[in-house]
Amino acid sequence: MTDNKILRELIYQLADDNFIHSYRGSEWLGLVPHIEEDVAYSSITQDTMGHAYMFYKLLEEMGEGNSDELAHARKPKDFRNAILLEEKNGTGTYLDNPDYDWAFTVVRNLFYNVYKETQLESLKQSSYEPLSITARKIETEQYYHLMHWKTWFMQLMQSTEEARTRMENAIRRVWKDFGGVISQGRYADEFSARKYIEPEEVLGQRCLDKLGELCKSVDFNLEGKPGMEKGNGRNGEHTEDLKQALETLSEVYFSDAEASSW
Amino acid sequence: MEEKFYKEFEVFSRRRSDLPMEHRFSILAPNLEMAYILAKENFFRRESIHDLWVVERSNIRRMSEEEREGFKRIDNKHYRETKGYADLPKQWRKLEEMLSSEG
């Protein structure tokens, strides 16, 4: 494979993670536990969509096609996001009978953002300069995102029995597929050989150490290695949840073949 | 602390280092830390922010309507304002005239 193709594989992982993660956040609009939180969470969701946009723009500049087309018109098998991030927030849809799990959302968002922070730190040293510049920009907004989800995590973990039980269940659920987040997919060795990003094992361990510390501070032990039960999204393996997400995300985009702009 | 989710917090911020703290608005939050992270995005989605304070409202001693009337002053304190010294140029001139006539 060419260098360029390898590099694009990595950027698709970054773009798609942020895109799908933002989508799951946007589904919470109007449904979160508190009105003030609705506003705060929506900012994070917007920022994250903005990050996806920046990564798609990098791909556009590499000749992959228009960024809107990349976000809306690819097949699920061409997506490189981690499966954990495509998982639904709960049963129902965002318009009809949503039964969304706030504990799962807090844990997933915190765990992913701890990984994202680790990833951005490494990408700042990337041999591909546009990527390192983008990572540095994104890092400015990452601080608040992490602070936000850490606050929710720490407080819910130290509140009522019910909340603790829900949070621990959520951690176990997230853990089952968190391996798919830290995976860099089948081209992992090529990424680090070309110094686009540090090796999967190094980044993964750094992230798991941070998570271990966080959990320990609220008396929870993260046991064993995180799993990848539903498959590896980095290699194009996905679930029905992604298919549905993409159908929603591109419904209007595909509604009129004649439309040249929206 | 009272076991209540909806507590009132007042939010203050400074836009730039050379500007004073200004009251922004209030929010409901269960505790100070949560109030702080919520305040950030509820009031500073667009504008820049140099400093941010959140204070639980119960910690604030507020002025009453009676006190607003009671804290008014009579307009007789020119001696503590610059406008009470408007005659200084006149006095300078007087002094100069005096000195020159002496000389």
Add this chain to the structure above:
Amino acid sequence: MVTAYEFRHLSEEEKYERFMERIERGEKIEAHDWMPDDYRTNLIKLIAMHGISEIMGAFPEKEWVPKAPTLHRKLAIMAKVQDEVGHGQLLLRVAEDLMKPLGKDREDIMQDLFEKRLKFHNVFHMPAPTWADAAIIAWLVDGAAILTQTMLLKTSYGPYGRALKRICQEESFHAKHGESLVLALASGSDYQRKMLQEALNRWWEPLLMFFGPRSAKEVGHSKVDVNIKYKIRSKTNEELRQEFLTKYVPQIKRLGLTIPDETLRFDEDKQQWIYKDPDWEKFKQIINGNGPKTDSRLKLRRDSYEKTAWVREALAKYNKNRMLVG
């Protein structure tokens, strides 16, 4: 003017007189100032309704946030709907401070909403079945709201005015966002133009209704007169509706759209718009909680509020100095 000593000994009637003098002088009333009961109750009614309308206003557009057709549109509509929720937050805080002496808080507002005791604007009971509806909402519903809110900026109630100042600043972005959406559709394909026209047809009557009836005659009661007496508001419903028509009818025509009212015209002699009256009986039904989307949207709000009750309960008990579990 009274001194603090006199103030302390004022009878209720004298307080009322002093209050009305303050209103007449254009002074702003603050949350903890003395105010007549009907001033407080009218403010609560008006501002709680305004606030909860912003909150419920997220739902017609909610569907279109992820579905927006480009990354840029996704970002912009997300920001716009977020602002609406933010406006709801500001307004609810104003209403909550007024309700506090009555022993009520946000919890009561939510319960009043769920039980249909607290009403919200007619437009947010209506379906928004296409992307063009999101465009019409952003352009015209927000356009109508800007006129109302600008009129209210000078309100005699200080905290309401301060909230509105912030709201109006953000609304100017919404107006541009809406204008950009309708312009793209109006200059697009046949499908896009048709979708836009159909959305306008759906929204025209709700938009005229939005300003409320001309007088109490149409619906049997109205708070407009009292609110004008207390300088809570300065214009009548009809004055605002006329302003709306003056501002938007020419623009709608410029877009190449047809307004679904053949009788609509500007009467030069009377210097006012003549239009087909909306069905005020239908209006009454809608705001009393019987609109086409009332129940499904209230269900969304209520279910999510109830399903996340454990979160509010947990954080009410959280105390960083004391581990409750573990």
